[in-house]
Amino acid sequence: MSATRRQILVGSGALGAGLSIAFTGALSELFAGTAAAQDVGHEGYGPLVPDPKGLLDLPKGFRYRVLSREGDPLRSGEGSVPSNHDGMTALPGHGGRVHLVRNHENRPTAAHPVPTVEGLTYDPAGKGGCTALTLDSRNKVLSERVAIAGTAVNCAGGPTPWHTWLTCEETEDKAGTNGYSKDHGFIFEVDASDPRRTGAVPLTAMGRFQHEAIAVDPRRGIVYETEDAFLKPFGLFYRFLPEKPLGGVGSLRAGGRLQAMRVPGVTDLSSIRTTGAVFDGIEWVDVPDPLAAETPVRLQDFGPKGITHAQKLEGCYWGGRCVYFVSSFARGSDGSAADHFGQIWRYDPQQRRLTLVVRFGPDTDVQLPGESPDNICLAPSGGLMVCEDGNGAQHVFGVTRTGEVYAMARGRQNIGTPEAPEWGEFAGVTFSPDGGTMYVNCYTPGTTFAVTGPWRR
Numbered sequence: 001m002s003a004t005r006r007q008i009l010v011g012s013g014a015l016g017a018g019l020s021i022a023f024t025g026a027l028s029e030l031f032a033g034t035a036a037a038q039d040v041g042h043e044g045y046g047p048l049v050p051d052p053k054g055l056l057d058l059p060k061g062f063r064y065r066v067l068s069r070e071g072d073p074l075r076s077g078e079g080s081v082p083s084n085h086d087g088m089t090a091l092p093g094h095g096g097r098v099h100l101v102r103n104h105e106n107r108p109t110a111a112h113p114v115p116t117v118e119g120l121t122y123d124p125a126g127k128g129g130c131t132a133l134t135l136d137s138r139n140k141v142l143s144e145r146v147a148i149a150g151t152a153v154n155c156a157g158g159p160t161p162w163h164t165w166l167t168c169e170e171t172e173d174k175a176g177t178n179g180y181s182k183d184h185g186f187i188f189e190v191d192a193s194d195p196r197r198t199g200a201v202p203l204t205a206m207g208r209f210q211h212e213a214i215a216v217d218p219r220r221g222i223v224y225e226t227e228d229a230f231l232k233p234f235g236l237f238y239r240f241l242p243e244k245p246l247g248g249v250g251s252l253r254a255g256g257r258l259q260a261m262r263v264p265g266v267t268d269l270s271s272i273r274t275t276g277a278v279f280d281g282i283e284w285v286d287v288p289d290p291l292a293a294e295t296p297v298r299l300q301d302f303g304p305k306g307i308t309h310a311q312k313l314e315g316c317y318w319g320g321r322c323v324y325f326v327s328s329f330a331r332g333s334d335g336s337a338a339d340h341f342g343q344i345w346r347y348d349p350q351q352r353r354l355t356l357v358v359r360f361g362p363d364t365d366v367q368l369p370g371e372s373p374d375n376i377c378l379a380p381s382g383g384l385m386v387c388e389d390g391n392g393a394q395h396v397f398g399v400t401r402t403g404e405v406y407a408m409a410r411g412r413q414n415i416g417t418p419e420a421p422e423w424g425e426f427a428g429v430t431f432s433p434d435g436g437t438m439y440v441n442c443y444t445p446g447t448t449f450a451v452t453g454p455w456r457r
Helices: 003-012 025-032
Strands: 056-059 063-069 085-092 098-104 128-135 141-151 154-159 165-169 187-190 211-216 223-227 237-242 256-262 283-286 313-319 322-327 343-348 353-359 373-378 384-388 395-399 405-411 426-431 437-442 447-452
Touching (some): 056 063, 056 447, 063 128, 085 154, 085 437, 098 154, 128 154, 128 165, 141 165, 141 187, 154 313, 211 322, 223 313, 223 322, 313 373, 384 426, 395 426, 405 437
Parallel strands (some): 085 426, 154 211, 211 313
Antiparallel strands (some): 063 447, 085 098, 098 128, 128 141, 154 165, 165 187, 211 223, 223 237, 237 256, 256 283, 313 322, 322 343, 343 353, 373 384, 384 395, 395 405, 426 437, 437 447
16 A cells, blocks of 8 residues: 555545445445434545644544553553553443543553453453543543453454443463463453453353454344454354343353354355345354364354355444444455455344445555555444554545545554654544544554544534
């Protein structure tokens, strides 16, 4: 990806003018449920204005506040703000307060690990986990503390209907690897308002694999899970059928059944090139060994029909009556059936129907923006906000309901050199419960922003 090309597009305000992203009517139901009745125009909120502080470029009329930066002291006094800010959610609190729960995708070499706290630590050798920030109605930070520690490579996750956060470990390391004393690759529930209520208990029935994100069906309580496997064999798309669906805090510990999605006649989702392609009769197959005691789940025997794989399954969210999930990219050189620069899929549980609703990046010009969508969320102005995880300049892109792309934010923190600049990816984009603030992380250097402005204009 050409950084120079990106900089030219940002400076000229031309983002979105040349990028073809195909949408279908399958998104109309999703977008109809957003807070605003009107969509922003194809130019979004206008060109990005260079930030004199060199942190975050935004359109005119928008402003940001830095809520937290890695290495600074946690307000709780428990240690330093951890590194590698990743997935995040904003949950409602009392009196207009907002609870932000933030993942830290820390490996053993992390510069600032999540501090271990008694009663909140799963494995003392794990450097990842979550921190929780409580904000007032004006985004002033009231508290900041460890919410779970001793986990590993906490990438993304998802909120529950009962206002907790499910944080996902993107690793399959077992005890004895990297100094770990316990197996990793699990999902953990985090209560931001009272972390000790949930503790550090792995939800083992939900599987042990390279978790990325989850989405909960608010009517049935089914939890959908993505697996971010970069190299072949690629990951699977899962659903978890809880014994106590919608049972509230701690209910997922009761167990349930883990199943993987099979698309009849399709072994690799990257082979589907046509936006709007529909597959009926989706099947769900029980996972033989969810704990992957001997064999990783994606390598297990799912019977003579096999199972459906996809490279880089990442973002996952619920909208309307369907679940949406992201394949960040696919490369034939890695073993995928075909190349693409990002897909968004829609699964309708009632119809047992899977549809390819968005396909990022034209095959003819890979230098245009829109490569490698990662974390993703609904925007109150209509459409989506997408964290790009590609090369060169890093953006949060908006995508309108008509399929136009516009730049919402650009990171300005150079982690390279003046001669060879690099920028940390964005992650964890989410909105406050009232839709008035966009929260987003810069992964490196770990920085959490609150962005306010005319979202509903």
